[in-house]
Amino acid sequence: MEYDLGLALCAVVVVFISSVWSALVYLTWRPYAITIAFRKQGVGGPAYKFWSGSNEEIKSMQREAMQLVLDNHCHDITLRVQPQYRKWISEYGDVFLFWFGPKPRLLVSDPEMVKQVLANKFGFYPKSDVPSAIFSLLGKGLVLVEGSEWARHRRVINPAFTMDKLKLLTRPMAECAKSMLEGWHDVAMQAADGREEIEVAKQFQELTADIISHTAFGSNYVDGKEVFFAQKQLQMLAAASLLDIEIPGHRYLPTDRNINKWKLERRVKNTLVRIIQGRLEANNSSFGNDLLGVMMEASQKQRGQIMSMDEIIDECKTFFFAGHETTSHLITWAMFLLSINQDWQERLREEVLQECGVQTPNADALNHLKLVTMVLLETLRLYGPVVQMSRKAGKDMILGNISIPKDTAVMIPVLMIHRSKEIWGEDANEFNPLRFENGISKAASHPNALLAFSIGPRACIGQNFAMLEAKTVMAMILQRFSFSLSPKYVHAPVESLTLQPQYGLPIVFTPLHA
Numbered sequence: 001m002e003y004d005l006g007l008a009l010c011a012v013v014v015v016f017i018s019s020v021w022s023a024l025v026y027l028t029w030r031p032y033a034i035t036i037a038f039r040k041q042g043v044g045g046p047a048y049k050f051w052s053g054s055n056e057e058i059k060s061m062q063r064e065a066m067q068l069v070l071d072n073h074c075h076d077i078t079l080r081v082q083p084q085y086r087k088w089i090s091e092y093g094d095v096f097l098f099w100f101g102p103k104p105r106l107l108v109s110d111p112e113m114v115k116q117v118l119a120n121k122f123g124f125y126p127k128s129d130v131p132s133a134i135f136s137l138l139g140k141g142l143v144l145v146e147g148s149e150w151a152r153h154r155r156v157i158n159p160a161f162t163m164d165k166l167k168l169l170t171r172p173m174a175e176c177a178k179s180m181l182e183g184w185h186d187v188a189m190q191a192a193d194g195r196e197e198i199e200v201a202k203q204f205q206e207l208t209a210d211i212i213s214h215t216a217f218g219s220n221y222v223d224g225k226e227v228f229f230a231q232k233q234l235q236m237l238a239a240a241s242l243l244d245i246e247i248p249g250h251r252y253l254p255t256d257r258n259i260n261k262w263k264l265e266r267r268v269k270n271t272l273v274r275i276i277q278g279r280l281e282a283n284n285s286s287f288g289n290d291l292l293g294v295m296m297e298a299s300q301k302q303r304g305q306i307m308s309m310d311e312i313i314d315e316c317k318t319f320f321f322a323g324h325e326t327t328s329h330l331i332t333w334a335m336f337l338l339s340i341n342q343d344w345q346e347r348l349r350e351e352v353l354q355e356c357g358v359q360t361p362n363a364d365a366l367n368h369l370k371l372v373t374m375v376l377l378e379t380l381r382l383y384g385p386v387v388q389m390s391r392k393a394g395k396d397m398i399l400g401n402i403s404i405p406k407d408t409a410v411m412i413p414v415l416m417i418h419r420s421k422e423i424w425g426e427d428a429n430e431f432n433p434l435r436f437e438n439g440i441s442k443a444a445s446h447p448n449a450l451l452a453f454s455i456g457p458r459a460c461i462g463q464n465f466a467m468l469e470a471k472t473v474m475a476m477i478l479q480r481f482s483f484s485l486s487p488k489y490v491h492a493p494v495e496s497l498t499l500q501p502q503y504g505l506p507i508v509f510t511p512l513h514a
């Protein structure tokens, strides 16, 4: 008996010592060895700090940067949004190593190396490990799945985003926009001076929520909006915990935050199950022309491609996450740029009136809006909603001439790349839509320099949807109003998962017609 107890005690001591040893190796020796291996290849970077890596330094730089208010015409917003990358690129160059806690991250801002990572067709650079908060937002939706599972999902979802299907969505998009703009028109007409100041960032969030609820869920859009609001709260919880180092098992503890999160997740799931079940049981000849219907149809038709209920649910969550805020911020920033560039606002209005008249624009007319497209591309370059992307080396890789050990995260600082003078020329920090006159690939010294929708096989599946939506809304605003920036506006772009104006975007509208 005593012998057994002694043996058990010995085992506990051995396990304890070996865990402490592994932890020490992981937290000290490994970062040291990785640093040396990269230094030998000429890759510098900030020194590793025990346990917290570079996190505290980043947090402190970001706290300081948040105090900055920029001039309205200053588009070099890296000072405020990515101060750490700006500082480290100037100190260590295009490629450097930093640390997310004890995990190594290689920042790569050379466009050719970025292309090698994003356009890799063999899946050698999968998405890097996502924080659990993001995973619970998207589950196994298209943004996060990998390999053959990703290929199966993408095949099922692709038909929902073909141009002929998207064209059908122009009408619900325009109807949602019309109802918002009629409201603006009425308040402006009632104002004593016929002008009205409106905080548009919030309005566009509501509009794009309305549009994605209508276009994804058609007749079920009221339920769709319920999902949307719950997802939105989950997203806020996720954003608040992004720079926290995850403690294993913490997400299973019944803390107030976790309990709230579980409740919201249940609400999202139950509502989506109700919508999908309803369509399956309706016994109609088709599941509908909305994104959900087209996806369910494709899932049933393509033999061997069927997606389970849980997978369809995760794709619906993904549409909300990936397609709502991004598009609303694109429209918000385009309005900001047109408010401070009145000459471009005038040019765009002329183009819209010439191609669409005063009618509600249809997909074919929108297709002819060349200047509007150029302004949206320039907005995506200067204020693209996605400011960085990350991947990891799926195995030991050679990138450029640098050896990268398996599992090293590779960070792509989109915001910095979009402002590089070497890539975009001396006017990189200026608003110049004409750079896109001959198309995206000719706008910079590298054909893949615009990364707003990413490139390669994992590029944004919703990019045509987003551009169609933004063009519809912009054209309808230009038909109805002239607008300028309110003196109350404070230029303070901030990243909260996506790039947004920290204090909103107040704009003064004057209706063009009574």
Ligand code: HEM
Binding pocket: 142, 143, 144, 154, 318, 319, 322, 323, 324, 326, 327, 330, 384, 385, 386, 389, 390, 451, 452, 453, 454, 457, 458, 459, 460, 461, 462, 463, 465, 466
């Ligand atoms: C201005 C609007 C948008 C921007 C700037 C944007 C940007 C991006 C970017 C940069 C990626 C690649 C992310 C990465 O690889 O890490 C991506 C992927 C994706 N986006 Fe978008 N997006 C927009 C709108 C939309 C819309 C409207 C939808 C759907 C309704 C959508 C759905 C997706 C999906 C499903 C993926 C994952 C694709 C895959 O991995 O195969 N996005 N988006």
